[in-house]
Amino acid sequence: xxxxxxxxxxxxxxxxxxxxxxxxxxxxxxxxxxxxxxxxxxxxxxxxxxxxxxxxxxxxxxxxxxxxxxxxxxxxxxxxxxxxxxxxxxxxxxxxxxxxxxxxxxxxxxxxxxxxxxxxxxxxxxxxxxxxxxxxxxxxxxxxxxxxxxxxxxxxxxxxxxxxxxxxxxxxxxxxxxxxxxxxxxxxxxxxxxxxxxxxxxxxxxxxxxxxxxxxxxxxxxxxxxxxxxxxxxxxxxxxxxxxxxxxxxxxxxxxxxxxxxxxxxxxxxxxxxxxxxxxxxxxxxxxxxxxxxxxxxxxxxxxxxxxxxxxxxxxxxxxxxxxxxxxxxxx
Amino acid sequence: xxxxxxxxxxxxxxxxxxxxxxxxxxxxxxxxxxxxxxxxxxxxxxxxxxxxxxxxxxxxxxxxxxxxxxxxxxxxxxxxxxxxxxxxxxxxxxxxxxxxxxxxxxxxxxxxxxxxxxxxxxxxxxxxxxxxxxxxxxxxxxxxxxxxxxxxxxxxxxxxxxxxxxxxxxxxxxxxxxxxxxxxxxxxxxxxxxxxxxxxxxxxxxxxxxxxxxxxxxxxxxxxxxxxxxxxxxxxxxxxxxxxxxxxxxxxxxxxxxxxxxxxxxxxxxxxxxxxxxxxxxxxxxxxxxxxxxxxxxxxxxxxxxxxxxxxxxxxxxxxx
Numbered sequence: 001x002x003x004x005x006x007x008x009x010x011x012x013x014x015x016x017x018x019x020x021x022x023x024x025x026x027x028x029x030x031x032x033x034x035x036x037x038x039x040x041x042x043x044x045x046x047x048x049x050x051x052x053x054x055x056x057x058x059x060x061x062x063x064x065x066x067x068x069x070x071x072x073x074x075x076x077x078x079x080x081x082x083x084x085x086x087x088x089x090x091x092x093x094x095x096x097x098x099x100x101x102x103x104x105x106x107x108x109x110x111x112x113x114x115x116x117x118x119x120x121x122x123x124x125x126x127x128x129x130x131x132x133x134x135x136x137x138x139x140x141x142x143x144x145x146x147x148x149x150x151x152x153x154x155x156x157x158x159x160x161x162x163x164x165x166x167x168x169x170x171x172x173x174x175x176x177x178x179x180x181x182x183x184x185x186x187x188x189x190x191x192x193x194x195x196x197x198x199x200x201x202x203x204x205x206x207x208x209x210x211x212x213x214x215x216x217x218x219x220x221x222x223x224x225x226x227x228x229x230x231x232x233x234x235x236x237x238x239x240x241x242x243x244x245x246x247x248x249x250x251x252x253x254x255x256x257x258x259x260x261x262x263x264x265x266x267x268x269x270x271x272x273x274x275x276x277x278x279x280x281x282x283x284x285x286x287x288x289x290x291x292x293x294x295x296x297x298x299x300x301x302x303x304x305x306x307x308x309x310x311x312x313x314x315x316x317x318x319x320x321x322x323x324x325x326x327x328x329x330x331x332x
Numbered sequence: 333x334x335x336x337x338x339x340x341x342x343x344x345x346x347x348x349x350x351x352x353x354x355x356x357x358x359x360x361x362x363x364x365x366x367x368x369x370x371x372x373x374x375x376x377x378x379x380x381x382x383x384x385x386x387x388x389x390x391x392x393x394x395x396x397x398x399x400x401x402x403x404x405x406x407x408x409x410x411x412x413x414x415x416x417x418x419x420x421x422x423x424x425x426x427x428x429x430x431x432x433x434x435x436x437x438x439x440x441x442x443x444x445x446x447x448x449x450x451x452x453x454x455x456x457x458x459x460x461x462x463x464x465x466x467x468x469x470x471x472x473x474x475x476x477x478x479x480x481x482x483x484x485x486x487x488x489x490x491x492x493x494x495x496x497x498x499x500x501x502x503x504x505x506x507x508x509x510x511x512x513x514x515x516x517x518x519x520x521x522x523x524x525x526x527x528x529x530x531x532x533x534x535x536x537x538x539x540x541x542x543x544x545x546x547x548x549x550x551x552x553x554x555x556x557x558x559x560x561x562x563x564x565x566x567x568x569x570x571x572x573x574x575x576x577x578x579x580x581x582x583x584x585x586x587x588x589x590x591x592x593x594x595x596x597x598x599x600x601x602x603x604x605x606x607x608x609x610x611x612x613x614x615x616x617x618x619x620x621x622x623x624x625x626x627x628x629x630x631x632x633x634x635x636x637x638x639x640x641x642x643x644x645x646x647x648x649x650x651x652x653x
Contacts, residue, residue: 057517057518057519058517165605166605167605168605195373195374195544195605195606196373196544196545196546196585196588196589197373197584197585197588197601197602197605197606198601198602198605199588199599199601200587200588200599200600200601201601203599204598204599204601207598222517222518223518223590224518224592225547225590225591225592226590228590228592228595228596229590229594229596229597229599230596248596249595249596252592262519263518263519264592265522266518266519266521266522267518267522267547267592268522268525268545268547268548268550268551269547269550269551269591269592269593270546270547270550270574270586270589270591271547271550271574271591271593272550272551272570272571272574273571273575274593275550275551276551277522277525277526277551278522279519279522279523279526281519282523284487284488284489284490284517284519284520285517
């Protein structure tokens with residue numbers, strides 16, 4: 001593991017509950033407002049120069065965290081710090097200068113780029129909004145394009161997104177995030193829409209950028225094998241909670257939480273002589289509107305140890321070497 | 333004699349800009365009770381092969397050459413009524429990509445299964461069909477009491493299971509699964525793959541598993557065909573192909589795949605992107621992206637060279653004229 005320096009983004013006990021909208025009659029009948037607890041008490045910290053992976057099944061709240069940390073959403077409770085500055089409830093106007101330092105890459109490059117804008121306008125827009133550039137604009141755009149290996153830039157600047165391949169589009173999306181020279185980037189499943197043979201190019205690019213500019217990435221994914229390859233640390237999420245966190249080797253090789261173990265066992269490997277896929281867990285992820293009591297995983301847990309799992313929520317405890325687990329098996 | 337023999341299949345789509353050669357001379361065999369994985373990136377023609385075998389190509393798509401021999405009968409020349417009566421669903425069934433969209437949202441799941449059974453098995457009455465539906469549900473691990481639910485009341489994994497139940501409704505000998513686990517979460521995907529493996533053993537089903545995920549094929553199949561731009565690049569048992577991939581494209585694909593057991597290594601990308609099938613490259617279609625491209629690769633399409641008993645490679649590196 002790299003020697004990590006200062007924390008760039010941090011959140012403490014962060015919560016985001018979305019009110020559930022009911023039909024007209026149900027609103028009248030139902031007495032209490034229901035909430036979808038997308039994120040329910042999470043603390044993470046992303047350090048400079050690292051790729052921090054958030055892994056989990058769909059509905060675990062990983063995308064919501066990414067958006068909260070960028071303040072694209074306002075949290076229900078908890079605190080968010082960006083470089084030690086509390087930005088939890090900062091007004092939009094005051095957020096704007098900070099946004100120069102935090103950017104996002106979306107999942108689908110077919111939808112995240114405006115089809116009517118030239119690559120040049122796509123890349124210039126962040127500079128316009130931030131009111132920087134002027135004479136430098138061209139230089140900054142060229143630099144970002146060189147960083148993502150869209151070279152020579154002249155060949156791509158006057159093209160529309162539909163004239164680019166999937167991998168090139170996603171590199172434009174990465175360049176758009178980089179043009180402001182941010183310190184923190186959220187990458188929300190940046191390669192899941194791309195073909196296998198071109199995924200590696202986008203991923204390797206991210207690794208290089210982190211090394212070159214000492215940036216911090218929050219990498220959101222459902223693919224544990226990918227997370228293991230590119231992340232320094234991984235947090236495994238389930239129903240709005242972090243169940244396990246640690247260095248990617250610790251979390252994947254030495255998984256402690258029964259859920260992480262089940263996830264790892266369910267990932268197929270490209271080697272026919274070690275057919276290992278195992279189904280340890282039954283059923284599917286419960287609804288975050290009405291999450292199970294106690295440990296949220298107890299309804300599906302193969303290592304259920306008794307009433308304590310159902311009644312008491314296990315705290316996230318450090319078992320040494322920054323390996324954190326929230327499970328009663330380890331917190332006696 | 334293999335159960336299914338696809339010989340030099342050519343399926344083209346007519347578009348305003350010309351013919352898209354989605355499948356352009358592909359051959360492979362599937363033995364009885366064998367699972368074959370069909371791997372490739374999007375747009376390489378793998379789903380088109382599935383649609384060609386079932387003769388359910390969308391308008392504009394047409395089989396323009398080759399044979400599909402199923403139990404000695406050529407499906408390409410068979411007339412539509414015969415395919416519908418004797419082949420589709422009774423002999424060959426398909427699980428479509430994205431179970432979310434393959435079920436009709438306004439019809440009860442039970443009615444959809446009953447329809448599948450009564451359409452293809454003229455003797456079965458509605459009542460009997462429903463009983464069979466309940467048995468099928470049990471088989472795929474869904475509580476039969478949920479048979480009368482609507483698809484939206486099912487979770488993603490249950491919908492995929494219902495689709496599998498429907499595919500098995502008329503006891504087919506060959507099951508085609510088009511990306512059966514792609515839209516599902518890791519754990520649910522593993523559950524569905526396990527189920528398919530068990531059913532295959534139980535009923536001695538032959539299977540064609542279409543996916544872009546090589547590791548799923550390594551986990552579940554006996555043999556593999558790797559497709560690139562309408563051609564089969566490499567075919568062999570999974571042991572041959574994964575242990576000793578000979579086509580540069582197969583090597584590239586395997587290298588581009590993360591292995592959860594391996595530590596942090598750099599994955600290798602394949603330079604460039606898949607070709608436009610309106611104007612495919614000359615000779616070997618992979619040559620513009622191939623690190624070993626030679627002169628002959630640009631000029632002449634390589635034949636399928638035998639490099640082992642059951643291992644063929646369409647690459648000039650593996651054989652000479």
